[in-house]
Amino acid sequence: MPPSPLEEDIFPSTPGKIKIERTHHHTMNRSFHRCFTSTTTMFLWALLLIALTASYLSIQSFVDSGTRFLHHPIPRDHVIIGGPHWEKKIRASAQVHRVHGLSVLVTGAAGFVGSHVALALKKRGDGVVGLDNFNDYYDPSLKHARRALLDGHNIFVVEGDINNERILVKLFEVVPFTHVMHLAAQAGVRYAIENPHSYVHSNIAGLVKLLEQCKSADPQPAVVWASSSSVYGLNDKAPFSESDRTDRPASLYAATKKAGEAITHSYNHIYGLSITGLRFFTVYGPWGRPDMAYFSFTQNIRKGKRITIYRGKNGVDLARDFTYIDDIVKGCVAALDTSGKSTGSGGKKKGAAPYRIFNLGNTQPVTVPTMVSILEKYLKKKAKKHVVTMLGNGDVPFTHANISLARRELGYNPTTDLPTGLRKFVKWYESYYVEDHRKPVKY
Numbered sequence: 001m002p003p004s005p006l007e008e009d010i011f012p013s014t015p016g017k018i019k020i021e022r023t024h025h026h027t028m029n030r031s032f033h034r035c036f037t038s039t040t041t042m043f044l045w046a047l048l049l050i051a052l053t054a055s056y057l058s059i060q061s062f063v064d065s066g067t068r069f070l071h072h073p074i075p076r077d078h079v080i081i082g083g084p085h086w087e088k089k090i091r092a093s094a095q096v097h098r099v100h101g102l103s104v105l106v107t108g109a110a111g112f113v114g115s116h117v118a119l120a121l122k123k124r125g126d127g128v129v130g131l132d133n134f135n136d137y138y139d140p141s142l143k144h145a146r147r148a149l150l151d152g153h154n155i156f157v158v159e160g161d162i163n164n165e166r167i168l169v170k171l172f173e174v175v176p177f178t179h180v181m182h183l184a185a186q187a188g189v190r191y192a193i194e195n196p197h198s199y200v201h202s203n204i205a206g207l208v209k210l211l212e213q214c215k216s217a218d219p220q221p222a223v224v225w226a227s228s229s230s231v232y233g234l235n236d237k238a239p240f241s242e243s244d245r246t247d248r249p250a251s252l253y254a255a256t257k258k259a260g261e262a263i264t265h266s267y268n269h270i271y272g273l274s275i276t277g278l279r280f281f282t283v284y285g286p287w288g289r290p291d292m293a294y295f296s297f298t299q300n301i302r303k304g305k306r307i308t309i310y311r312g313k314n315g316v317d318l319a320r321d322f323t324y325i326d327d328i329v330k331g332c333v334a335a336l337d338t339s340g341k342s343t344g345s346g347g348k349k350k351g352a353a354p355y356r357i358f359n360l361g362n363t364q365p366v367t368v369p370t371m372v373s374i375l376e377k378y379l380k381k382k383a384k385k386h387v388v389t390m391l392g393n394g395d396v397p398f399t400h401a402n403i404s405l406a407r408r409e410l411g412y413n414p415t416t417d418l419p420t421g422l423r424k425f426v427k428w429y430e431s432y433y434v435e436d437h438r439k440p441v442k443y
Contacts, residue, residue, distance in 0.1 A: 104128050273342045
């Protein structure tokens with residue numbers, strides 16, 4: 001893509017290179033001599049040099065602060081917001097097409113869960129606007145492919161960060177959202193060891209920035225957001241219930257999600273925001289995240305590469321409460337539908353508002369070796385396994401959800417077992433990565 005005129009003005013094509021012809025050498029010397037013999041001129045040159053240096057440092061500081069936590073800085077043309085055309089696209093995307101429909105801002109809309117939830121809402125006639133920063137925690141091309149899928153269903157995804165107050169203010173100026181589905185977050189347990197700041201930036205600072213906008217909105221939207229089963233941490237009581245201890249996180253990721261639950265409670269209490277937190281249990285399925293074990297195992301088994309399987313320190317296989325994406329989406333939509341109303345206006349609370357937390361799991365934990373065996377069956381290929389003892393990297397030995405509260409309050413009822421869900425995932429994977437991924441796939 002050719003650079004814009006603005007880029008050409010700021011960044012010359014050959015910075016720092018100035019060609020001076022030898023034949024003009026003496027003439028140039030005389031010119032510089034006349035220029036600098038004047039004390040006034042020297043003073044002006046010094047001022048100019050200082051101003052240019054200060055400007056550079058200011059710009060560099062701005063760039064550093066904006067990209068410090070993102071691996072994939074957002075291109076200039078995508079951070080331009082506002083204007084009649086932009087606002088028209090936002091309003092069209094937020095248009096409700098059913099009686100008593102919702103108008104929902106979905107953050108993390110180009111992510112795994114976010115894209116699925118956005119599609120489900122749009123298909124039933126709700127208005128949906130997406131927001132995503134498209135960072136490269138994993139391959140951004142998958143996120144852009146999800147955005148193309150949403151675009152095909154008339155869902156506009158704004159490219160921007162939830163920490164960008166200007167974008168949030170503008171979105172709420174254009175659309176009086178009834179609900180916010182907050183799914184933007186820095187995911188992954190092990191990556192927190194490598195890049196801890198990204199978790200604080202997205203999962204805590206970003207959450208606060210969004211809640212600040214929601215509490216100041218008039219009317220205030222109801223907020224549903226993604227917590228995590230990771231908050232149960234070192235809890236060894238099974239199955240995990242919402243009333244169990246969550247004060248012993250095993251990872252920084254879990255700690256930021258636990259902090260999110262405390263933060264959202266304070267905004268509910270002080271400002272009257274209706275808030276529902278959803279503790280997801282190991283979500284998997286088509287259009288999933290490549291950093292998840294089932295996804296990376298599929299990639300490596302197909303390529304004949306070795307996969308690493310972790311075991312507990314006591315030799316017991318790790319187990320996860322794998323939950324299929326369609327079941328998670330139903331839980332998310334039910335949480336939106338039953339969220340109740342926020343009671344504040346313009347940052348002032350007028351009464352008590354709902355505050356809820358639910359487990360969304362499958363209630364059928366499966367060991368990791370069993371999951372690998374299922375993948376081997378569908379891929380028709382044996383895995384090259386390397387079994388090692390689990391490191392102290394934030395992982396926990398098992399997860400198991402008690403979903404009785406979600407069943408009772410949300411009507412949540414997961415129906416997809418792991419063999420069925422992995423069969424659908426493998427079918428999607430082979431279509432997307434092996435065949436032409438532009439063709440629709442029926443799972």
